[in-house]
Amino acid sequence: MKVVLGVSGGIAAYKACELLRLFTESGHEVRVVPTREALKFVGAPTWAALSGNPVSAEVWDDVHEVPHVRIGKQADLVVVAPATADVLARAAHGLAGDLLTNTLLTATCPVVFAPAMHTEMWQHPATRANVETLRERGAVVIDPAVGRLTGADTGPGRLPDPAEIFEVCLRVLRGRPRDLAGRKVVVSAGGTREAIDPVRYLGNRSSGRQGYALARTAAARGAEVTLVAANVTLPDPAGAKIVRVESASELRDAVLAAAADADAVVMAAAVADFRPATRHEAKIKKTDGEPEPIFLAKNPDILAELGTLRREARAAQTRHADAAQPLPAAADPDPVVAGLEPGDVVPRRERGAYPEVIVGFAAETHDVLANGQAKLARKGCDLLVVNQVGEGLAFGTPDNAATVLVAGGDPVEVPFGPKEALADVVWDLVAARLP
Numbered sequence: 001m002k003v004v005l006g007v008s009g010g011i012a013a014y015k016a017c018e019l020l021r022l023f024t025e026s027g028h029e030v031r032v033v034p035t036r037e038a039l040k041f042v043g044a045p046t047w048a049a050l051s052g053n054p055v056s057a058e059v060w061d062d063v064h065e066v067p068h069v070r071i072g073k074q075a076d077l078v079v080v081a082p083a084t085a086d087v088l089a090r091a092a093h094g095l096a097g098d099l100l101t102n103t104l105l106t107a108t109c110p111v112v113f114a115p116a117m118h119t120e121m122w123q124h125p126a127t128r129a130n131v132e133t134l135r136e137r138g139a140v141v142i143d144p145a146v147g148r149l150t151g152a153d154t155g156p157g158r159l160p161d162p163a164e165i166f167e168v169c170l171r172v173l174r175g176r177p178r179d180l181a182g183r184k185v186v187v188s189a190g191g192t193r194e195a196i197d198p199v200r201y202l203g204n205r206s207s208g209r210q211g212y213a214l215a216r217t218a219a220a221r222g223a224e225v226t227l228v229a230a231n232v233t234l235p236d237p238a239g240a241k242i243v244r245v246e247s248a249s250e251l252r253d254a255v256l257a258a259a260a261d262a263d264a265v266v267m268a269a270a271v272a273d274f275r276p277a278t279r280h281e282a283k284i285k286k287t288d289g290e291p292e293p294i295f296l297a298k299n300p301d302i303l304a305e306l307g308t309l310r311r312e313a314r315a316a317q318t319r320h321a322d323a324a325q326p327l328p329a330a331a332d333p334d335p336v337v338a339g340l341e342p343g344d345v346v347p348r349r350e351r352g353a354y355p356e357v358i359v360g361f362a363a364e365t366h367d368v369l370a371n372g373q374a375k376l377a378r379k380g381c382d383l384l385v386v387n388q389v390g391e392g393l394a395f396g397t398p399d400n401a402a403t404v405l406v407a408g409g410d411p412v413e414v415p416f417g418p419k420e421a422l423a424d425v426v427w428d429l430v431a432a433r434l435p
């Protein structure tokens with residue numbers, strides 16, 4: 001495939017070298033089109049040597065080949081990484097003062113922007129409006145990552161990991177649908193840690209790969225993703241908002257907060273069922289005698305709680321919609337409900353109702369399907385992804401096989417393959433259930 005890599009003038013321009021290599025090493029033909037400012041960060045010889053193609057920021061070089069039209073027209077994909085506030089503004093307004101903006105005006109292929117800039121610039125109303133305009137025209141604008149920026153500041157504005165931008169581009173090149181655009185989804189990933197004392201914890205083997213694959217694929221399909229990550233060390237998926245947690249209790253708070261206005265929640269995290277009943281404030285010291293036993297207390301079952309909250313919210317909605325039933329305004333602390341008249345239909349989002357689709361995961365070592373079916377019913381979720389775990393299976397590996405159990409429907413078998421493929425099957429099933 002022919003890829004145009006636009007590079008604009010931000011410090012993250014050096015990361016585009018890695019993105020370029022990912023494209024060339026997977027057999028793509030890449031033409032790098034930097035802006036003049038980008039060349040102040042990384043010079044043309046670097047781009048030319050890495051891409052094997054001529055490099056220019058100007059429309060005045062090789063004019064006989066009409067590069068300002070040809071490059072854009074021939075491309076299968078244009079990706080601008082990093083995209084500065086300036087280049088987003090010029091693209092949104094159709095300015096054409098250099099080769100990159102000419103290319104953006106002549107390209108008929110999909111266009112991906114990976115913005116990187118200081119938080120203030122990203123949040124400025126002018127940039128917000130430009131991003132909106134570009135998205136309305138069909139461009140994919142990846143939300144920048146949150147983290148350390150140039151200098152001492154941190155916040156949203158970091159260029160996502162090149163490998164993550166590459167994944168988004170591959171999906172766009174393969175023509176995967178953006179069927180989750182406008183949807184809010186929550187994904188939990190990783191494994192919780194339950195503190196014993198300040199240095200020790202009870203944990204599990206979950207790497208977070210499946211949850212990250214779910215977040216990555218949902219973002220690539222256009223969803224607004226909140227990824228609640230418990231102790232995961234993988235690179236942040238491009239475009240997802242990440243909330244980092246450690247314990248089951250923190251994970252519960254983060255998931256419930258994000259779930260209140262989400263369309264779907266996928267609980268891929270391995271949540272500890274128990275925590276040490278007492279968290280020692282000081283490190284437990286080795287003593288000569290027998291060690292002290294560790295007593296356990298039960299953690300809340302977040303997935304089951306989501307199912308219950310949704311059931312209750314739906315019941316309340318039905319009650320409030322029924323004119324014959326008085327509103328429980330005095331008893332109900334919800335200010336939205338308190339302001340309604342009997343007979344009003346409570347809008348789902350305002351009511352803070354719970355997600356349309358709730359998905360659980362179950363790792364089982366034996367009787368996989370029977371245990372899964374019982375769990376699906378017990379937890380009140382819509383889909384349950386069950387897989388067998390044990391030596392070399394599922395945990396920490398890039399591949400997985402699973403069966404997706406469907407409430408009131410037939411199970412869907414997902415053959416052994418990348419966790420992204422399983423994630424796509426889950427989102428296909430979720431998308432089919434969203435109104």
Ligand code: CTP
Nearest residue numbers: 267269271272273300301302303360361362363
């Ligand atoms: N889960 C949860 N809260 C917990 C435990 C699990 O939300 N305290 C969620 C997991 O994220 C997963 C699903 O429930 O989506 C199933 O997890 P699993 O550990 O298999 O379920 P358990 O009810 O703990 O069953 P088991 O007795 O097999 O451990």
